[in-house]
Amino acid sequence: MSKPTVVRLFSLLVLLCVWEYVGRHTNPILFTFPSAVARAFIELLVSGELFSYVKESLLVLTYSFILSIFVGAFFGVIMGRSSLVEWATNIYINALYSTPMVAVVPLIVLWFGFKVPAKVIIVFLFMVFPILINTYQGVKDVDRNLLEVARSFCSTEAQLWRHLIIPSAIPFIVVGIRLAIGRGLVGMIVAEFYTSVTGLGYMIVRYANAFETDKLFVPIVVVMAMGVGLMGLVKWIETRIAPWRNFTEKE
Numbered sequence: 001m002s003k004p005t006v007v008r009l010f011s012l013l014v015l016l017c018v019w020e021y022v023g024r025h026t027n028p029i030l031f032t033f034p035s036a037v038a039r040a041f042i043e044l045l046v047s048g049e050l051f052s053y054v055k056e057s058l059l060v061l062t063y064s065f066i067l068s069i070f071v072g073a074f075f076g077v078i079m080g081r082s083s084l085v086e087w088a089t090n091i092y093i094n095a096l097y098s099t100p101m102v103a104v105v106p107l108i109v110l111w112f113g114f115k116v117p118a119k120v121i122i123v124f125l126f127m128v129f130p131i132l133i134n135t136y137q138g139v140k141d142v143d144r145n146l147l148e149v150a151r152s153f154c155s156t157e158a159q160l161w162r163h164l165i166i167p168s169a170i171p172f173i174v175v176g177i178r179l180a181i182g183r184g185l186v187g188m189i190v191a192e193f194y195t196s197v198t199g200l201g202y203m204i205v206r207y208a209n210a211f212e213t214d215k216l217f218v219p220i221v222v223v224m225a226m227g228v229g230l231m232g233l234v235k236w237i238e239t240r241i242a243p244w245r246n247f248t249e250k251e
Contacts, residue, residue, distance in 0.1 A: 029211050036214040037221060044218055050203075054222060057199040060116060061188050061226075064123035068180060071124075072131030073173055077165065079132075080139025081157075097129040101187065105194050119191040119199075126187030130179035138172025139165055174238045181230045185223055 023033025192201025
């Protein structure tokens with residue numbers, strides 16, 4: 001077992017022990033402790049309730065994730081390669097990115113209703129801008145000397161994209177995706193607060209209103225685990241599509 005893994009497991013153990021001690025000496029309506037959360041998790045899992053709500057949330061997150069990567073990466077590259085597109089859209093991208101997306105959720109619900117499409121749009125708006133902006137920055141930061149060398153060998157625009165621009169921008173795109181995951185999980189919960197009675201967000205509202213704190217923490221912990229797992233998956237994919245990054249980090 002590697003040293004970083006040992007340190008992470010030890011820190012987790014310390015955190016759980018402190019949480020258990022504090023939780024057992026706090027009003028159960030206000031706080032809980034890991035063993036109670038574990039019992040609630042098993043109860044919700046056996047009843048099938050947790051699986052049903054997780055499935056609904058994952059469906060929304062998956063649609064939004066795929067759509068935001070496609071749109072964000074595509075338009076990020078276009079903005080980075082075309083000064084005309086950059087000048088025409090940069091101010092709107094910055095304005096939308098700076099806008100608190102929570103503020104527009106009621107409007108989206110009014111336009112698209114309370115079903116899955118509204119939730120997908122909400123989560124998409126939370127996720128797309130970090131990917132778009134990081135992709136744009138990655139394309140702008142491509143080494144100009146490498147571009148000149150490629151052009152001197154009569155590379156077409158398509159060849160530049162495939163062999164130089166996209167590979168050089170991959171680290172920026174990955175960073176954007178990792179930032180988008182956190183924002184997307186927040187957007188997923190916010191969307192489920194406002195829309196139909198499904199998903200992990202609804203579980204949080206339901207058990208908060210019932211003062212069942214142990215069950216309230218189950219969807220919160222599940223969302224945290226989803227975030228850690230998705231970020232780890234993105235990092236693993238990066239090592240497969242950009243193996244030179246792993247070599248550079250080791251150096």
